[in-house]
Amino acid sequence: xxxxxxxxxxxxxxxxxxxxxxxxxxxxxxxxxxxxxxxxxxxxxxxxxxxxxxxxxxxxxxxxxxxxxxxxxxxxxxxxxxxxxxxxxxxxxxxxxxxxxxxxxxxxxxxxxxxxxxxxxxxxxxxxxxxxxxxxxxxxxxxxxxxxxxxxxxxxxxxxxxxxxxxxxxxxxxxxxxxxxxxxxxxxxxxxxxxxxxxxxxxxxxxxxxxxxxxxxxxxxxxxxxxxxxxxxxxxxxxxxxxxxxxxxxxxxxxxxxxxxxxxxxxxxxxxxxxxxxxxxxxxxxxxxxx
Numbered sequence: 001x002x003x004x005x006x007x008x009x010x011x012x013x014x015x016x017x018x019x020x021x022x023x024x025x026x027x028x029x030x031x032x033x034x035x036x037x038x039x040x041x042x043x044x045x046x047x048x049x050x051x052x053x054x055x056x057x058x059x060x061x062x063x064x065x066x067x068x069x070x071x072x073x074x075x076x077x078x079x080x081x082x083x084x085x086x087x088x089x090x091x092x093x094x095x096x097x098x099x100x101x102x103x104x105x106x107x108x109x110x111x112x113x114x115x116x117x118x119x120x121x122x123x124x125x126x127x128x129x130x131x132x133x134x135x136x137x138x139x140x141x142x143x144x145x146x147x148x149x150x151x152x153x154x155x156x157x158x159x160x161x162x163x164x165x166x167x168x169x170x171x172x173x174x175x176x177x178x179x180x181x182x183x184x185x186x187x188x189x190x191x192x193x194x195x196x197x198x199x200x201x202x203x204x205x206x207x208x209x210x211x212x213x214x215x216x217x218x219x220x221x222x223x224x225x226x227x228x229x230x231x232x233x234x235x236x237x238x239x240x241x242x243x244x245x246x247x248x249x250x251x252x253x254x255x256x257x258x259x260x261x262x263x264x265x266x267x268x269x270x271x272x273x274x275x276x277x278x279x280x281x282x283x284x285x286x287x288x289x290x291x
């Protein structure tokens with residue numbers, strides 16, 4: 001009984017939360033910095049009547065919120081995988097999918113307002129430029145939404161974001177884990193994959209997952225647009241958006257921006273996963289502990 005108790009008590013110590021959170025934040029910042037310009041093009045393509053520019057503030061908001069968002073996603077997946085392991089240390093495919101889905105569900109607390117404000121910054125300039133009026137800042141939009149609708153105003157499109165992110169995570173994380181396991185290790189006595197293996201596994205898995213959920217991303221983008229242009233159809237929820245888009249534009253509309261989305265997500269997750277496993281936080285924390 002004592003041996004069993006010691007084994008159970010030892011498990012939490014194996015999951016080092018702080019360094020994983022730091023690694024996730026660093027990975028997110030580096031990844032989104034490299035891919036934000038492509039994401040702007042993707043949003044323009046998915047908007048019904050074309051797009052506009054994006055302010056520096058819009059980029060700053062995205063960079064600020066991507067830190068906790070990526071930390072939650074990457075660390076959440078690791079945490080749930082750790083908790084869902086069988087006593088023998090194995091993880092079945094259904095449990096891998098469950099771990100990924102739970103991580104995706106956790107991240108939308110940050111993802112929904114981040115995407116809402118990002119999309120506003122990427123598309124709101126058209127009407128302002130056409131009317132010759134100044135563009136509303138991302139900060140003022142956020143404050144107005146909170147003032148008019150409460151904190152829930154920042155969660156417009158929550159349902160579609162939930163569907164997209166959970167579906168993506170269910171596909172992405174198990175696929176990444178299996179691809180990452182196939183490549184060479186950092187060293188003969190290491191369990192960690194080489195940097196380029198994690199990079200390539202993240203790119204392939206990110207491209208696959210992003211393409212599969214592009215229809216959900218199109219719906220989410222359209223639901224989160226705050227100001228519609230002339231001729232834009234307005235939607236009332238996921239089902240209404242799906243029905244009207246299918247009727248007015250056909251099936252191909254659900255794959256608008258698919259190439260750009262893959263071009264964003266594939267390198268984003270490739271870079272993020274590779275950086276996440278480099279162990280920057282572990283190195284820094286170990287240095288500090290010896291200082």
